[in-house]
Amino acid sequence: MSQEKFLEPWQLRAAFARSLSDMYGKEVPAYTALLEVSHEVNADFVAAYGADAERLGSIDRVTAERHGAIRVGTPTEIAQVARIFGAMGMRPVGFYDLRDASSSSVPVISTAFRPIDRDELARNPFRVFTSMLVPGDRRFFTRDQERRLDEFLGARRLFGPELLRLADRAETEGGLPAADATEFLRLATEAFELSREPVDQAWYRELEAVSAVAADIGGVTSTHVNHLTPRVLDIDDLYARMTARGITMIPAIQGPPRWEGPDVLLRQTSFRALAEPRTFRTPDGQVVEDSLRVRFGEVEARGIALTREGRAAYDTAVAQLDERAAGVTEAERQAIGREIWQRTFPDTEAALADQGLGYLTYELSDEHGDGGGAGHHGSSEGPGTLAGTRAPRVVRAPVVYEDFLPRSAAGIFQSNLTEEGAKDAGQTGAKRDDDWMAGALDRELHDPFELYARQVERSRRATAETLGVDPE
Ligand code: OOG
Numbered sequence: 182m183s184q185e186k187f188l189e190p191w192q193l194r195a196a197f198a199r200s201l202s203d204m205y206g207k208e209v210p211a212y213t214a215l216l217e218v219s220h221e222v223n224a225d226f227v228a229a230y231g232a233d234a235e236r237l238g239s240i241d242r243v244t245a246e247r248h249g250a251i252r253v254g255t256p257t258e259i260a261q262v263a264r265i266f267g268a269m270g271m272r273p274v275g276f277y278d279l280r281d282a283s284s285s286s287v288p289v290i291s292t293a294f295r296p297i298d299r300d301e302l303a304r305n306p307f308r309v310f311t312s313m314l315v316p317g318d319r320r321f322f323t324r325d326q327e328r329r330l331d332e333f334l335g336a337r338r339l340f341g342p343e344l345l346r347l348a349d350r351a352e353t354e355g356g357l358p359a360a361d362a363t364e365f366l367r368l369a370t371e372a373f374e375l376s377r378e379p380v381d382q383a384w385y386r387e388l389e390a391v392s393a394v395a396a397d398i399g400g401v402t403s404t405h406v407n408h409l410t411p412r413v414l415d416i417d418d419l420y421a422r423m424t425a426r427g428i429t430m431i432p433a434i435q436g437p438p439r440w441e442g443p444d445v446l447l448r449q450t451s452f453r454a455l456a457e458p459r460t461f462r463t464p465d466g467q468v469v470e471d472s473l474r475v476r477f478g479e480v481e482a483r484g485i486a487l488t489r490e491g492r493a494a495y496d497t498a499v500a501q502l503d504e505r506a507a508g509v510t511e512a513e514r515q516a517i518g519r520e521i522w523q524r525t526f527p528d529t530e531a532a533l534a535d536q537g538l539g540y541l542t543y544e545l546s547d548e549h550g551d552g553g554g555a556g557h558h559g560s561s562e563g564p565g566t567l568a569g570t571r572a573p574r575v576v577r578a579p580v581v582y583e584d585f586l587p588r589s590a591a592g593i594f595q596s597n598l599t600e601e602g603a604k605d606a607g608q609t610g611a612k613r614d615d616d617w618m619a620g621a622l623d624r625e626l627h628d629p630f631e632l633y634a635r636q637v638e639r640s641r642r643a644t645a646e647t648l649g650v651d652p653e
């Protein structure tokens with residue numbers, strides 16, 4: 182009997198990211214333009230900076246790298262999503278409450294499904310930002326709307342039994358034989374395609390008056406990927422090239438400003454959703470043609486992961502920027518941002534780690550001396566310890582930020598919102614937190630800071646062991 186090929190979770194993940202990307206490219210042509218420009222930007226960046234360009238991930242990883250975003254309605258649905266991504270080695274990481282992330286709040290809470298181990302991330306880092314509606318939040322929905330939402334969402338089925346059965350099998354058996362894998366990937370991709378089913382017009386419009394996100398989730402009988410984001414090594418260059426192609430981007434790049442020091446966390450930008458034809462069923466039973474803007478394009482650049490202290494400094498810097506940049510032009514805002522950054526963050530990676538603000542691992546370089554990248558040796562810590570060692574073979578390498586930023590996320594949600602929506606700030610919201618999310622998922626919800634710290638700790642021990650020195 183011939184041995185059938187078996188696909189491991191990371192192979193399912195990589196194949197799914199490709200399959201989703203193919204589907205999205207066929208249906209959203211502007212995404213294909215974005216991919217082309219991203220490839221040009223990355224190729225030019227690697228040509229200009231050589232090995233340094235790959236400090237935050239190999240060019241192979243970065244070229245394949247995508248994140249997607251989906252939105253679901255109920256705890257049952259998000260638990261099913263967890264099973265489908267679990268089959269691909271993607272675990273829920275982090276809790277995001279976007280109901281009051283900024284002035285542009287939306288009635289959802291979120292997590293991100295992604296690989297959590299370093300070698301899994303290196304193989305394929307595909308991640309999906311997953312949001313879930315909170316119908317019980319009285320600031321957005323009345324008791325009657327909550328009841329009708331629960332009824333509507335309870336009656337729909339986003340994922341069929343065969344897809345879930347294959348997902349569970351892949352998770353327990355550590356992968357799937359080729360034929361089952363093909364079927365699993367086909368069903369999973371199909372589950373996130375945009376449905377052409379007629380939309381109940383009155384129901385959709387009623388929810389839209391509360392929030393366009395509520396209508397996008399609770400006004401239709403299926404879900405869809407609403408964007409798929411490639412990664413670039415120079416997002417300012419990308420922004421300029423897209424604009425030169427005549428594609429209108431949102432007015433600014435979200436996240437940290439461009440400055441001369443190390444890139445931290447995440448910078449993102451997007452273009453607005455294009456109107457796509459959809460049919461609606463009117464209250465008197467007619468089917469009419471109209472359009473919806475529910476799928477858009479986004480691109481991102483990733484920097485170094487920050488510690489809790491670093492993140493607190495980042496949040497303070499952003500608050501200062503908001504305060505000082507109210508009403509100024511984008512160019513002025515950038516200048517103020519740069520100035521705040523210079524006061525907040527040191528301008529080298531090593532200092533970022535030494536001051537406890539950012540995560541850097543310990544690596545052994547293959548060559549004598551600097552390992553080809555802009556490695557930083559030792560530091561101000563004492564001799565005889567790993568951090569203080571002058572051993573020429575020890576270099577520090579930045580840990581790339583693998584997660585999201587709630588504020589940028591709230592901004593990104595605006596890419597397909599036409600209306601502001603209505604929120605009654607006088608009401609109290611429903612309590613939702615990371616424990617609640619873990620319960621809904623019936624899985625461990627990983628803390629991103631702990632994952633980064635663990636990665637550094639492991640590198641410290643492994644390097645110290647190889648060198649035969651004290652890891653402390
Ligand atoms: C998700 C928005 C969040 C990001 O990159 O911050 C996100 C959504 O619009 O559903 O994808």
Ligand code: NI
Pocket residue numbers: 248249250310408410479593
């Ligand atoms: Ni996104």
